[in-house]
Amino acid sequence: MxxxxxxxxxxxxxxxxxxxxxxxxxxxxxxxxxxxxxxxxLKNEDLFVMKNDKEEIVATISIDHDDAVEALTCWRADLAPSGELSRLCVRKDMQGQGIAKTMMNYACDVLKSRGMKGVHILVREGHVVALSTYAKIGFETVGECDLFDKHFVCMERGF
Structure with a gap:
């Protein structure tokens, strides 16, 4: 892959x-x-895909740029500038194989190469698998917020 x-x-x-x-x-x-x-x-070259040997997309993740997310006061000042990750998605038949972790680490490496000191992500409250996965790779819960008519847990980690 x-x-x-x-x-x-x-x-x-x-x-x-x-x-x-x-x-x-x-x-x-x-x-x-x-x-x-x-x-x-695509325009910002911030969309990444994992493809298998058949060139099928098995996962995707985006580096996001959202002013409303950046304006949240829960983010740690010592990790600025930070990037935001969004839209992590692993094909259902490929879940549970560590692909989400691999995608997150890849996107974090891209952000690091762009000069970022940290990364944050919004996770839907109750999305137990995502919250657990992100915690296992070093993300910490730093707050909660209501955006886009939904409630989120705010998670962040430094590099």
């Missing part, structure tokens, strides 16, 4: 992967993430 930058050719497969998660603990919908989200991430 390899992790690479996503390309416009990956759009339909990414949408299918995102839509396969509808109804899960992250509470995604037909409207989010959508084609505009993918286009934004």
């Amino acid at each position: 390899k992790i690479i930058n996503a390309t416009p050719k990956d759009k339909e497969e990414l949408l299918s992967l995102y839509h396969a998660m509808i109804g899960g603990p992250c509470e995604w919908s037909e409207n989010y993430p959508d084609e505009n989200t993918i286009a934004f991430d």
Whole structure:
């Protein structure tokens, strides 16, 4: 398996992967993430995919840029500048194999190479698997917030 930058050719497969998660603990919908989200991430070269030997996407993660998230007061000042990770998604038949951890570590390495001192992520309250996974790789809960009509746990780690 390899992790690479996503390309416009990956759009339909990414949408299918995102839509396969509808109804899960992250509470995604037909409207989010959508084609505009993918286009934004592609434009900024912030969308990464893991592909298997058949060139199928098995996971994806994005580096996000959201002013509302950055403005939260829970983030540690000593980790600034920090990046934000979002939209981590592992194909259902590939879950439980450490792929989420690999994707998170890859994206953290990208942020580190861009001069960031830390990383943060919003996790849906009640998404037990994600909260546990992130804690195991060094993320700490630093607060909670209500954004986008949802309640989140704010997690962060330094490099």
